Amino acid sequence: MKKISLIAILSFVCFSTNAQTKDSISMKRIFNETLLNGNAYQWLYDLTENIGPRLAGSKEAGTAVEWAKQKMIEAGADSVYLEPVMVPHWVRGPKENAYIIEAGGNKQTVQVIALGNSVATPKDGITANIIEVQTFDELEKFGRAMVEGKIVFFNHPFDERFVNTFEAYGEAVQYRWKGPSEAARYGAVGSIVRSMTNAIDDYPHTGSMRYNDSLPKIPCIAISTVGANLLSKIYKANKDVKFFMQTNCEMKDSVLSYNVIGEIRGTEKPKEYVVVGGHLDSWDNCKGAHDDGAGIVQSIQIIKTLKALNMQPKRTIRIIAFMNEENGLRGGNKYAGEAKLKNEKHVMAMESDGGGEYPRGFSCGMTRAQFEKVQGWLKYFEPFDAAKFSFQEGGGGGADIGPLQTMFKTAQFGLNTTGQRYFDVHHAASDVFEKVHAQELNLGSVVMATMVYLVDKYGL
Numbered sequence: 001m002k003k004i005s006l007i008a009i010l011s012f013v014c015f016s017t018n019a020q021t022k023d024s025i026s027m028k029r030i031f032n033e034t035l036l037n038g039n040a041y042q043w044l045y046d047l048t049e050n051i052g053p054r055l056a057g058s059k060e061a062g063t064a065v066e067w068a069k070q071k072m073i074e075a076g077a078d079s080v081y082l083e084p085v086m087v088p089h090w091v092r093g094p095k096e097n098a099y100i101i102e103a104g105g106n107k108q109t110v111q112v113i114a115l116g117n118s119v120a121t122p123k124d125g126i127t128a129n130i131i132e133v134q135t136f137d138e139l140e141k142f143g144r145a146m147v148e149g150k151i152v153f154f155n156h157p158f159d160e161r162f163v164n165t166f167e168a169y170g171e172a173v174q175y176r177w178k179g180p181s182e183a184a185r186y187g188a189v190g191s192i193v194r195s196m197t198n199a200i201d202d203y204p205h206t207g208s209m210r211y212n213d214s215l216p217k218i219p220c221i222a223i224s225t226v227g228a229n230l231l232s233k234i235y236k237a238n239k240d241v242k243f244f245m246q247t248n249c250e251m252k253d254s255v256l257s258y259n260v261i262g263e264i265r266g267t268e269k270p271k272e273y274v275v276v277g278g279h280l281d282s283w284d285n286c287k288g289a290h291d292d293g294a295g296i297v298q299s300i301q302i303i304k305t306l307k308a309l310n311m312q313p314k315r316t317i318r319i320i321a322f323m324n325e326e327n328g329l330r331g332g333n334k335y336a337g338e339a340k341l342k343n344e345k346h347v348m349a350m351e352s353d354g355g356g357e358y359p360r361g362f363s364c365g366m367t368r369a370q371f372e373k374v375q376g377w378l379k380y381f382e383p384f385d386a387a388k389f390s391f392q393e394g395g396g397g398g399a400d401i402g403p404l405q406t407m408f409k410t411a412q413f414g415l416n417t418t419g420q421r422y423f424d425v426h427h428a429a430s431d432v433f434e435k436v437h438a439q440e441l442n443l444g445s446v447v448m449a450t451m452v453y454l455v456d457k458y459g460l
């Protein structure tokens, strides 16, 4: 008996060592192929420089859909198809105007941008006194007596103590998202929010906001951090400061757009899906290189890498370029809704939407048992210095794949990057191709492909 168990143990050890060696060799091949023959960087140039800004509903978003379809075909996908989805069609119109009017009448122009989905000011703009707050508590304390008829200026900076800038963003973004309605609650006529960045420059950063339907819809803008500092300085010196803002945006009727889906069919379990993607749309004021051209090209590169290496997955790999993450999330919701209708089984969903900076690991939104299994693979990510996996109960993947988690509890992987410079350019005109580093971009794709390889082979 003893002898048999020893043989059994030895053969198991040999088998698992062999499997590990085989896996290490496969991963080395993925690494070499992506780094030496990858197209992600050239594709990113093409998407950002030849198509450029591509807000959902725009003509350019339509061009980007055709582009993504073509790139997935070129990468070697077994099939590529479009999933129709109705998306909001918000347009900015002519550039916004804004200036500070000091107590003595001196005017100082500042850089601003209307927030996505917001209503416009009257054609001739709004001029009103300012009231500056850092928090909703302060706003509440001022109350209607102090706020009515004024423009509320939410000057809430990123908390520099967060090492992870995404946490600073998460804490500050409420003032952009619901600030306008909270200001309207106390009778404000307009709302300004400090741009969501810790960079001090003159780029205003746009982004989504949502009105509370039970409150008046007031126009809202983001101001550059240079503009915010100037406005705050003038306001603190003399509270009798006025502000002029004029915006021209408009929400039009929804239009038809698409998620783009490319598949590599599974050989053993073709009805089990491994989803990987990013979002194809960007804001209209920027070329969306980090957000999220990077995630798109990293994902499509996985098709090219696996096909070039003739690695046939067991399960079906679905690469998805989601539409309308920025101002509606219609693409992500549509995909999960269709999956439910078709009763599809998803093994995992991965998203890269944290920019093309150096990859550090994954946020893992899954069960504890699944996370333990994933942690067993850390050694494969150590050579890339990307072995930082964090457990995120009920979240952690990305906006587009969130609905899969809500509907099916699908395990989520969100690619984490160093992220130190991401918010310098996020939703601003400075989010351009030159800000993305080829090697870092490719390494992100390698780390994603490595996890796809492991989950496909061993399941979760």
Ligand SMILES: [Zn+2]
Pocket (backbone or CB within 6 Å): 279, 291, 292, 325, 353
């Ligand atoms: Zn994004």
